[in-house]
Amino acid sequence: MTDDRLIVALDVPNAHAALEMTQQIGDAVNFYKIGLGMLTTGGLALANELIQEHDKRVFLDMKLFDIAATVESAVRGLAQFDLDFLTVHGDPHVVNAAKQGAAGSNLKIFGVTILTSLDRADLDNCLLQPGDIKDLVITRAAKAFEAGADGVIASPQEAALIRALPEAEGRLIVTPGVRPAGAALGDQKRVATPYDAINDGADHIVVGRPIWTATSPAQAAKDIIASLPKT
Secondary structure, three states: OOOOOEEEEEEOOOOHHHHHHHHHHHHHOOEEEEEEEHHHHHHHHHHHHHHHHHOOEEEEEEEEOOHHHHHHHHHHHHHHHHEEEEEEEOOHHHHHHHHHHHOOOOEEEEEEEOOOOOOHHHHHHHHOOOOOOOHHHHHHHHHHHOOOOEEEEEOOOHHHHHHOOOOOOOOOEEEOOOOOOOOOOOOOOEEEEEHHHHHOEEEEEEEEEHHHHHOHHHHHHHHHHHHHHOO
């Protein structure tokens, strides 16, 4: 039986390779993430095929950021694809515009807090506000919720703090930067195990490399699902 708390990131070179990966994984996984890197190599066509022909759920990770009118227009177009989740930057004006674009559809809008590949030194280089990174994530999450976000994207290290926010009531938390015990960290800096991420308040975890680089991606997915807290 699949468990939709696990979302597999299809961060492979192109849509053809991604479709092959979903076929290798088979019925072990029902929910997939398609990111910006695949947009120019058939990502939207892949999303449509997974939804319409394979009855899968799709999280489109675009991290949209632009003026409000452009974001609203882009989201209105994407809402036609029967997607489950879409990411935008967690700035309130972006979230609000995305919600307007998604109006009338079932598309859920997620605000990105701070990328899990960044640490405080990276934020300093970007000239972003000083302060502890967890505090900044919590503040951005609260503002995204206030702007109407259905959920937020944050590292598993901040999941419990976000879940404790009054604004988080009834909202979703998705955590990338999840690695099974012993797995290589890759470009992630703020990580946790699948069990800990869910236990700390995440509704969904996103896992990529540890699954699609495994000898048996299907078994790797099953092992991760088996490690999650029981519902």
